[in-house]
Amino acid sequence: MEFYQRSLDAFIEAYGRFDITIDHGKGVYLYDINDKKYLDFYSGIGVNALGHDHPEYTEALCKQIHRVLHVSNYFNTVEAIKAAELVNKATGLSKTFFTNSGTEAVEGALKLARKYYYLKTNRDDSQIISLRHSFHGRSTGAVTLTGNPSYHKGFGPLISGVVYGDINDLKSVTTLVNERTSAIIVEPVQGEGGIHVCTPEFLQGLRAICDENDICLIFDEVQCGMGRTGTMMTYQRYGVYPDIVTLAKGLGAGVPIGAFVANDKVAQAMKPGDHGSTYGGNPFATSACISVVDIFEKERILENVNARSKYLFEKLEGLKAKYPCIKELRGLGLMVGIELTSEAKPVMKGLLEQGVIVVTAGLNTIRLLPPLVITDENIDEFIAVFDKVLSQV
Ligand SMILES: Cc1ncc(COP(=O)(O)O)c(C=O)c1O
DSSP states (O other), rough: OOOHHHHHHHHOOOOOOOSEEEEEETTEEEEEEEEOOESSSSSSHTTTOOOBBBHHHHHHHHHHHOOOOOOTSSSSHHHHHHHHHHHHHTTTTTTEEESSSHHHHHOOOOOOHHHHHHHHHSSSOEEEEBBBBOOOOOSSSHHSSOOOGGGGGTTTTTOOEEEEEEEBHHHHHTTOOOOOOEEEOOOSETTTOOEEEHHHHHHHHHHHHHHHHHHHHEEETTTTTTTTSSSSHHHHHHHOSSSSEEGGGGBBBBBEEEEEEEEEHHHOOOTTTSSSOOOOHHHHHHHHHHHHHHHHTTTTHHHHHHHHHHHHHHEEEEEEEOOOTEEEEEEEEEEEEEEESSSSSHHHHHHHHHTTTTTEETTEEEEEEOTOOOOOHHHHHHHHHHHHHHHHH
16 A cells, blocks of 8 residues: 555556556566565566566576667667567568657657658658557557547647548448558557457458558557567468568567568658657667567477467367356457456456456456466466456456
């Protein structure tokens, strides 16, 4: 209670925080200041892909602190170059710009698409198509792209030129396309909106629209990218490549780093002075990114995601058969939505009391974003607690 009160006094009240103060983490567990142990099935909203205090990752970070933390983008560092090369390879695209967060990655992608349009038309009047129920961040540009009016209210005027279609409804997008359309932005799996997966046909259709009209296709993989859904990028599962992809969260696995990555055709639209970031891509953040990609390979993280996902969905199907309050299971890999027939918050709170952390998405959906290193035993532990909580609500 003491820290809860101090947090209320100290912070601008933008968050509804729990009365829990975390002390440390180890593996897939977090521990609060009273030494209560929590199974972490949310990874700080999809960030801690390697769990907490992964030995090799922690060592890489400590080494980098002793080398150099920050130099700004006026100079090269080996870490930033190496990380960009790894990100280009992982995305199958050509050029990277590092940011500090997902929002900034989206903001940068938006600027790049607008600049590409400007160079083509010599006009500053581009439109962007986004989707309803999407989430792209909290800056004024990114929040405008977020297709949910509840995030907009009170923050107008928003940026102009943003219109919204519907997920998996190609016609709803096609009808919005006109000669001013510079980009279509889509999360291949909508996260905050409730774990809704784009169909391959929808993504292929978007690619075709963009090719026909020379429009930038932007995939926002801030949440669903970096192995979360079982391939490095979700779009690789479908073989549909964007012109720009945005990343963050798992990219640094706890150290704040994001990126927007583009193919050559679009990347060349940005010239020196067009965009910038003091911290973006600093050697500390990029050393984290290098370590993450290294560990992904060494520990065959993608294989783990696919195997654990299969097991988790099997177990969840068992609970769905037992509890009619589970309406639908959705998701890919270790990005899982459990839609309930009632509000998800009481179930989330019940789990928290029993020492399991999950997060909600939308009103009725429990969202699971466990570390990508979880085992079947961790899943069994989660399922046992979830079973108990469901039997009580
Ligand atoms: C798809 C997507 N885009 C953008 C963001 C914003 O990222 P950040 O909170 O790092 O600014 C998020 C955050 O949840 C996200 O899920």
